[in-house]
Structure formats: structure tokens, C-alpha cells
Amino acid sequence: MMTLAPDHMLDPRPIRADFVAAMGNAATGVTVVATDGPAGRFAQTVSAMSSVSADPPSLLVCVNRRSPLADAAARNGVFAVSVLAVEQAHVSDVFAGRPAGGEPYDFGCAHWRELATGAPALTGAAAVFDCRLDACHEYGTHRILLGEVLASAVTAARPLVHHARGYGSPRPL
Numbered sequence: 303m304m305t306l307a308p309d310h311m312l313d314p315r316p317i318r319a320d321f322v323a324a325m326g327n328a329a330t331g332v333t334v335v336a337t338d339g340p341a342g343r344f345a346q347t348v349s350a351m352s353s354v355s356a357d358p359p360s361l362l363v364c365v366n367r368r369s370p371l372a373d374a375a376a377r378n379g380v381f382a383v384s385v386l387a388v389e390q391a392h393v394s395d396v397f398a399g400r401p402a403g404g405e406p407y408d409f410g411c412a413h414w415r416e417l418a419t420g421a422p423a424l425t426g427a428a429a430v431f432d433c434r435l436d437a438c439h440e441y442g443t444h445r446i447l448l449g450e451v452l453a454s455a456v457t458a459a460r461p462l463v464h465h466a467r468g469y470g471s472p473r474p475l
């Protein structure tokens with residue numbers, strides 16, 4: 303008797319490629335996650351940021367374990383999340399290691415202020431969250447940092463949007 307393979311086994315496209323393509327069509331905000339303390343000052347562009355709960359105020363970010371930020375944030379026990387404004391696309395590229403000009407990961411590309419935890423936040427960001435690290439979870443290539451939000455601030459700046467490997471700005475329908 304002949305048995306048929308399940309649909310997903312007949313599909314020659316690798317599951318990973320499908321995943322990457324599908325995620326590319328998910329619009330996200332863009333943040334810069336930064337830490338400072340005994341383990342040093344580091345920052346990285348992160349789109350994988352999500353609210354966890356308002357009770358207690360908490361969020362999570364997913365950072366590649368090879369990034370110096372992943373290690374330093376865990377050791378410093380604090381991090382700040384700056385939600386980039388549309389005018390800050392160049393800051394995203396600097397902290398993704400691919401600046402159009404200048405040095406990658408150069409804190410001098412923008413203005414910062416130190417939050418209560420000691421973590422740096424970007425001046426002019428659309429929103430800022432000051433976090434104490436509450437938990438870490440390793441999954442695949444990434445480290446999930448769960449932060450208890452000790453303070454938040456919002457501005458009138460419009461948030462930068464990332465979609466299909468490009469930047470955009472939000473527009474009401």
C-alpha cells in the first residue's frame with residue numbers, strides 16, 4: 303500500500319527560509335537596547351521587543367547571544383530600551399553595525415542621558431523604558447532578557463517602523 307507524505311514534507315523550501323521571509327513581512331518598531339555598569343557600556347539595535355505585562359510593568363527583548371550586549375546586560379543587571387523616532391534611522395544602522403558613515407556602535411552618533419539604573423537612553427526617542435533584569439532565558443541563538451520596568455517615558459516623536467528590510471514612518475489609514 304502506498305502512503306502519502308504529509309504536505310510539509312513535499313514542500314522543498316526549507317522551513318527556515320520560509321520563516322525568515324514571513325518575518326520580513328511583519329512590521330515592527332525599532333529600539334536600541336543599552337546597558338552600562340561593571341561589565342561595560344554596550345548598545346544594539348533590536349526589533350524583537352515586546353510588552354510582557356502591565357502588572358507588573360515588564361517587557362522582553364531578544365538578543366543574539368554572540369552580541370556583547372547579551373553578556374553585559376546579564377552581568378550589569380540593568381538595561382534601557384529606547385524606541386527610535388523616525389529621525390533616528392541612522393542610529394539604528396550604527397547600532398546594527400552597519401553605519402552609512404562613521405564607526406559602528408559609536409555612542410557619539412547621538413545624545414544620551416543616564417537613567418536611574420545607570421543604563422543610557424537616547425535623547426529624542428519616541429519612548430524610553432528603564433529596566434532591571436528579572437530573568438534570562440536562552441533559546442536557540444538568542445537570549446531573552448525579561449526586564450522589570452522601573453520607569454517609562456513617552457514623547458511626541460513618531461516611532462520608526464521596520465518592514466521588508468527597510469525603514470518607514472507610521473501613517474494613519
Ligand SMILES: Cc1cc2nc3c(=O)[nH]c(=O)nc-3n(C[C@H](O)[C@H](O)[C@H](O)COP(=O)(O)O)c2cc1C
Binds near residue numbers: 350366369395398
Ligand atoms: C532593524 C533591525 C532590527 C534588528 N533586530 C535585532 C533583534 O531583535 N535582535 C538581535 O539580536 N539583533 C537584531 N538586529 C541585528 C543586530 O543589531 C546586529 O546583528 C548586531 O548589532 C551585530 O551585527 P554585527 O555582528 O554585524 O556587527 C537588528 C538589526 C536591524 C537593522
